[in-house]
Amino acid sequence: MKLSIDHKSYVPLHLQAEQLLRNLIADPQYANGKFLPNEVDLAKQLAISRTTLRQALNKLVYEGLLIRKKGIGTRVAAGSISSKSNNWLSFSQEMQARGIPIKNFELHVSWVNPDEQVADFFGIGTDKKILKLERLRGKPEGPFVYFISYFHPRVELTGEEDFKRPLYEILEKDLYIIATLSQEEITAQAATKFIADKLEIEPGSPVLFRKRHVFDQGDRPIEYNLGYYRADSFVYTVESRRE
Missing domain, CATH: 1.10.10.10 (Winged helix-like DNA-binding domain superfamily/Winged helix DNA-binding domain)
Structure with a gap:
C-alpha cells in the first residue's frame, strides 16, 4: 500500500x-x-x-x-470493534437530567508538568506547563466523585475562570472551543487512601474509574479527564446505537 x-x-x-x-x-x-x-x-x-x-x-x-x-x-488490535456512545453529557448536564442537586466540596487550580501519558495524548513535551483542575463534587449530603482534568495549552485557560460554572460552557462561550467528541475507558478499582479520603469511604472500597479524552471540532485533543466515583452512589449508563 x-x-x-x-x-x-x-x-x-x-x-x-x-x-x-x-x-x-x-x-x-x-x-x-x-x-x-x-x-x-x-x-x-x-x-x-x-x-x-x-x-x-x-x-x-x-x-x-x-x-x-x-x-x-x-x-x-485483532478483531477489534469500536463502540461509540451517543449520549455524552457533561457532569453538570448528567446530574441536571437526573434531577440531582450538585455541591462543589473542593476546587483546586494549578499549573503542572504533565506526566508522559498526558503529554503523549496532547502531543507536547513533559516540560510544558499545563492547567490542572481538581474538583470534588457530590450531593449536598456528601461527595461521590473526584475529577482531575488537564487541558491542552492551546485551550488558553488562565486559571482565573469561574469553574463553578459548567466546564464546557466556559470553553464554548468564553473561549469559543466546542467539545464534540468524548472517548472513555471505564474500569473498577480499589480506592487508594487518597481517593478514599476524598470520597469518604474506606481504603480498598470499590470505585468506578472513568478516563475521558475530549476533542474539539477539528478532532484536536483539549482535555484529559480522570474521574473517581463512589460505587455505592453512582450508576454509569451508556446508550449505543448501531451504525
Whole structure:
C-alpha cells in the first residue's frame, strides 16, 4: 500500500495521517495483530513530525483499534470493534437530567508538568506547563466523585475562570472551543487512601474509574479527564446505537 500525505491539502495533516492509518488497519496485510511500520520511519516517509503522527495514533489507540507498547511498537488490535456512545453529557448536564442537586466540596487550580501519558495524548513535551483542575463534587449530603482534568495549552485557560460554572460552557462561550467528541475507558478499582479520603469511604472500597479524552471540532485533543466515583452512589449508563 502506497503511503503518502498531500501537504497542499486544506485537510490537517493529523487527520490525513489518521485516515491513512485507518486504511492500514483495514488492509489484510496488517490484520490479526500485525505491527504497523516503525513510528520514526513512517513519520519520515509521510514527511510529518512524530508529534503529528502520534496524535493520529493516539486517536486510534483510544478507539481500541490499535495497541501500542513502549519499546515494542504499535499493532492492529485483532478483531477489534469500536463502540461509540451517543449520549455524552457533561457532569453538570448528567446530574441536571437526573434531577440531582450538585455541591462543589473542593476546587483546586494549578499549573503542572504533565506526566508522559498526558503529554503523549496532547502531543507536547513533559516540560510544558499545563492547567490542572481538581474538583470534588457530590450531593449536598456528601461527595461521590473526584475529577482531575488537564487541558491542552492551546485551550488558553488562565486559571482565573469561574469553574463553578459548567466546564464546557466556559470553553464554548468564553473561549469559543466546542467539545464534540468524548472517548472513555471505564474500569473498577480499589480506592487508594487518597481517593478514599476524598470520597469518604474506606481504603480498598470499590470505585468506578472513568478516563475521558475530549476533542474539539477539528478532532484536536483539549482535555484529559480522570474521574473517581463512589460505587455505592453512582450508576454509569451508556446508550449505543448501531451504525
